[in-house]
Amino acid sequence: MGLAPIVALEIGTSKVVALVGELREDNHIVITGMGEHASAGVRKGEMVDFENARICVKEALGAAEETAQVAIHQVHLALSGGSIQSLVNRGTIPITHPEEGVTQDDVDQVTELARSVNLPPDRQILHSIGQIFYVDGDRVARPEHFECATLALDMLILHAQNSHIRNTVRLLRNDMNLDVADTAFGGLCSALAVLTPEQKEGGVLVIDLGGGTTTYTAYAAGIFGAAGAYAIGGDHVTNDIALAFNIPRSQAEQLKRDRGSAIAEDTTPNQRITLPAEVGYPGRNVSLAGLHTVIHLRMTELFQLILRDIERKGISHQIGAGIVLTGGGAQMKGLIKLAERVFRAPCMVGRPVGFSGLATATERPECSTAAGLLRYAFKNATVARRRRRFTDVLRGIFGT
Amino acid sequence: MRRAENSMATSRIGVVGVGGGGCNAVDSMAAHWENGPSLIAINTDQQALNETRATTRLKIGEQLTRGMGTGGDTNIGKLSADDDFDTLQGLFQGMDLVFVVTTLGGGTGTGAAPVVARAAHETGAMVIAFATLPFQFEGERRMSQARQGLLELQDHADVVIAIPNQSLFASAGTTATAEEAFRQADYFLSMGVFAIWKLLTQRGIINLDFATLRMVARCSGGTSTFSYGEGHGSTRAADAVQAALHSPLLDNGQALAESESILVSILGGSDMSVREVESIMTAIEGATSKESHIHMGTAIDNSWKDTVSVTIVASRFWRGNEEPDDKAFSESHIEEGETATATPPRRKKKKTGATQPQLILEGFSKGIFKDVEPTIVDSEDMDVPTFIRRHVTVDK
Numbered sequence: 001m002g003l004a005p006i007v008a009l010e011i012g013t014s015k016v017v018a019l020v021g022e023l024r025e026d027n028h029i030v031i032t033g034m035g036e037h038a039s040a041g042v043r044k045g046e047m048v049d050f051e052n053a054r055i056c057v058k059e060a061l062g063a064a065e066e067t068a069q070v071a072i073h074q075v076h077l078a079l080s081g082g083s084i085q086s087l088v089n090r091g092t093i094p095i096t097h098p099e100e101g102v103t104q105d106d107v108d109q110v111t112e113l114a115r116s117v118n119l120p121p122d123r124q125i126l127h128s129i130g131q132i133f134y135v136d137g138d139r140v141a142r143p144e145h146f147e148c149a150t151l152a153l154d155m156l157i158l159h160a161q162n163s164h165i166r167n168t169v170r171l172l173r174n175d176m177n178l179d180v181a182d183t184a185f186g187g188l189c190s191a192l193a194v195l196t197p198e199q200k201e202g203g204v205l206v207i208d209l210g211g212g213t214t215t216y217t218a219y220a221a222g223i224f225g226a227a228g229a230y231a232i233g234g235d236h237v238t239n240d241i242a243l244a245f246n247i248p249r250s251q252a253e254q255l256k257r258d259r260g261s262a263i264a265e266d267t268t269p270n271q272r273i274t275l276p277a278e279v280g281y282p283g284r285n286v287s288l289a290g291l292h293t294v295i296h297l298r299m300t301e302l303f304q305l306i307l308r309d310i311e312r313k314g315i316s317h318q319i320g321a322g323i324v325l326t327g328g329g330a331q332m333k334g335l336i337k338l339a340e341r342v343f344r345a346p347c348m349v350g351r352p353v354g355f356s357g358l359a360t361a362t363e364r365p366e367c368s369t370a371a372g373l374l375r376y377a378f379k380n381a382t383v384a385r386r387r388r389r390f391t392d393v394l395r396g397i398f399g400t
Numbered sequence: 401m402r403r404a405e406n407s408m409a410t411s412r413i414g415v416v417g418v419g420g421g422g423c424n425a426v427d428s429m430a431a432h433w434e435n436g437p438s439l440i441a442i443n444t445d446q447q448a449l450n451e452t453r454a455t456t457r458l459k460i461g462e463q464l465t466r467g468m469g470t471g472g473d474t475n476i477g478k479l480s481a482d483d484d485f486d487t488l489q490g491l492f493q494g495m496d497l498v499f500v501v502t503t504l505g506g507g508t509g510t511g512a513a514p515v516v517a518r519a520a521h522e523t524g525a526m527v528i529a530f531a532t533l534p535f536q537f538e539g540e541r542r543m544s545q546a547r548q549g550l551l552e553l554q555d556h557a558d559v560v561i562a563i564p565n566q567s568l569f570a571s572a573g574t575t576a577t578a579e580e581a582f583r584q585a586d587y588f589l590s591m592g593v594f595a596i597w598k599l600l601t602q603r604g605i606i607n608l609d610f611a612t613l614r615m616v617a618r619c620s621g622g623t624s625t626f627s628y629g630e631g632h633g634s635t636r637a638a639d640a641v642q643a644a645l646h647s648p649l650l651d652n653g654q655a656l657a658e659s660e661s662i663l664v665s666i667l668g669g670s671d672m673s674v675r676e677v678e679s680i681m682t683a684i685e686g687a688t689s690k691e692s693h694i695h696m697g698t699a700i701d702n703s704w705k706d707t708v709s710v711t712i713v714a715s716r717f718w719r720g721n722e723e724p725d726d727k728a729f730s731e732s733h734i735e736e737g738e739t740a741t742a743t744p745p746r747r748k749k750k751k752t753g754a755t756q757p758q759l760i761l762e763g764f765s766k767g768i769f770k771d772v773e774p775t776i777v778d779s780e781d782m783d784v785p786t787f788i789r790r791h792v793t794v795d796k
Contacts, residue, residue, distance in 0.1 A: 043772045044772060044773070082775060230777070231775040232775055236782070236783065236785075239783075239785070242767055242768075243785050243788075244796075286796065297790060298785070298786045300786075301782075
């Protein structure tokens with residue numbers, strides 16, 4: 001295909017993932033390199049300790065370079081901080097030459113208008129994604145050549161706090177000499193990695209459960225409908241457990257992974273789990289039902305927040321293909337059942353689809369974001385090659 | 401007629417306002433009360449102190465701040481109080497009960513109030529802290545400072561009553577200005593102190609004495625919440641109790657249903673009838689769980705007319721009667737020096753809280769998230785475990 005390999009970097013709260021991918025026929029992506037390192041210096045998806053974060057990124061990129069046998073100078077960056085929110089902005093223009101039908105110039109004009117929103121000074125646009133055109137109020141996917149009096153476009157604007165983006169990009173550019181080719185919303189990337197076109201058409205909600213943040217992305221009738229993020233993640237579950245039973249964080253994390261469940265009632269009453277002694281903490285045992293209650297309450301609350309968001313945006317009843325859970329947190333026992341209850345829709349765990357190569361990267365829900373970022377980047381690269389077309393306004397805008 | 405008793409009580413109960421907000425609250429008490437307890441204003445800001453009507457004024461941290469305030473730095477607030485620790489102790493000498501009133505979030509209130517509470521506690525007084533938490537519009541930094549301050553206050557006070565200002569704001573309506581909101585917060589603070597003080601110093605239909613209050617303080621776990629309601633005219637009793645029960649401070653009554661320890665103070669004029677007290681108590685019992693420990697008292701203030709007020713202090717946990725030394729207390733003991741002997745067990749209880757159900761109220765148990773920017777959704781701090789915010793008891 002002639003496209004150079006692309007490097008996707010996700011600096012998450014619990015781990016840093018770097019993937020190197022090459023594009024093959026039929027938009028299939030082969031992952032040729034991978035590096036992963038436990039994260040330090042990142043809380044809730046945002047960097048708090050630059051020096052530690054730098055070391056982790058360096059390790060992950062180093063491992064990716066080694067497996068892929070390439071030298072990395074440029075990366076695409078996934079962003080998943082809790083500050084990310086979405087809104088829909090409609091731009092409308094009159095068509096002054098009805099006999100000609102809608103022209104490319106009209107489309108350009110309405111796109112520009114729909115994209116211009118006033119955001120508070122501390123926020124910047126991460127993506128502006130065209131949803132649907134309206135010609136005299138009727139929904140159409142491609143408005144060219146329609147005869148009409150007005151043309152409108154709904155644009156989904158994803159915006160984030162700019163300090164977070166700037167800090168991360170500055171670290172990569174200045175301290176690590178890396179070129180940041182583009183940035184993309186992690187939730188969008190996850191959706192691109194795990195969804196099939198059929199799911200998007202049927203309406204689907206993808207929830208990516210990360211260590212520090214949870215992102216969601218909803219498609220309704222093939223259109224990118226809503227997206228958002230909450231700075232609530234697996235770390236919160238661990239912290240809840242640690243506080244509930246007064247145990248160290250490491251034990252709480254272990255307990256969550258080994259015995260955790262998001263559904264409380266399947267537990268045999270009075271069953272207890274013995275925890276070994278640790279430095280400074282005596283050995284003890286805790287109630288399994290109690291553990292499940294703590295997790296259940298937290299995850300129910302998180303799902304309800306997301307449900308409320310998509311209800312407000314009017315798409316909660318349009319997710320016929322159901323819920324797809326991905327990210328490291330998706331592996332929690334009982335979570336599928338819980339999501340089905342809260343959203344009253346079928347639910348499954350999503351793993352990257354349409355990828356091959358390193359099995360560790362293609363089979364785990366933790367790698368969805370980075371894998372999806374590769375797809376996003378290749379999509380843009382191909383689009384750029386074919387010359388930009390306005391029905392493909394899917395693109396990240398990054399202004400420093 | 402009850403003059404002697406009254407003057408005795410006032411000399412042994414002190415109300416201390418710490419920091420700008422605390423001093424304002426004390427100031428509004430000074431304006432409304434006659435023959436009230438001794439009012440003390442403590443601040444780092446000389447100018448603010450000059451304006452207060454408190455009977456005693458104490459400027460702390462002269463060397464550090466030169467009387468200019470802390471500029472919002474809680475550490476300076478704390479160090480200022482540390483510098484004048486001996487003076488503080490002298491101030492509380494001989495007191496049985498000290499109310500520490502503060503608005504958390506600023507430098508002096510947040511930093512110095514825990515030290516003031518410790519000074520009072522170490523001289524042998526029982527310490528009840530009333531602390532407001534900042535309004536949302538005051539910003540996240542003040543909120544996180546406030547949470548830290550509240551935790552420290554819990555280490556040194558017997559009872560900590562937290563009043564989230566944001567909830568007050570909700571009740572004030574959308575048109576309320578910031579100044580009105582602050583004034584209402586001051587009013588609630590002063591009424592809370594007033595209600596408990598009255599309960600101890602004035603006779604009523606049902607008495608609640610110092611020993612009972614001390615027992616409630618010892619057995620109630622964690623941070624307490626508080627609400628206040630007032631009624632006038634023929635439906636005054638029903639109005640007052642409904643206002644208190646449905647206060648946003650009690651999550652519209654939700655918090656009350658889940659509290660195990662409840663203290664009720666009913667205040668009225670000499671025209672208050674037994675039937676009214678009874679109807680108030682029936683309403684409160686209906687709104688609480690059957691297992692909860694309810695202690696109530698009434699007080700008559702002859703200067704009140706046609707007005708009834710209901711004050712509720714609700715604590716999430718009841719730890720049971722630990723040592724039976726409550727029997728040692730009776731009203732007459734207020735005068736005696738029993739406070740010294742009561743101090744050690746009280747302190748011990750505070751430190752061995754690990755196996756006890758602990759502090760409950762939004763925003764205090766944050767674990768690893770205590771130093772990072774909090775995740776606030778609809779003014780709820782999502783970093784606090786859900787089970788704590790929802791008041792769910794978890795099998796341990």
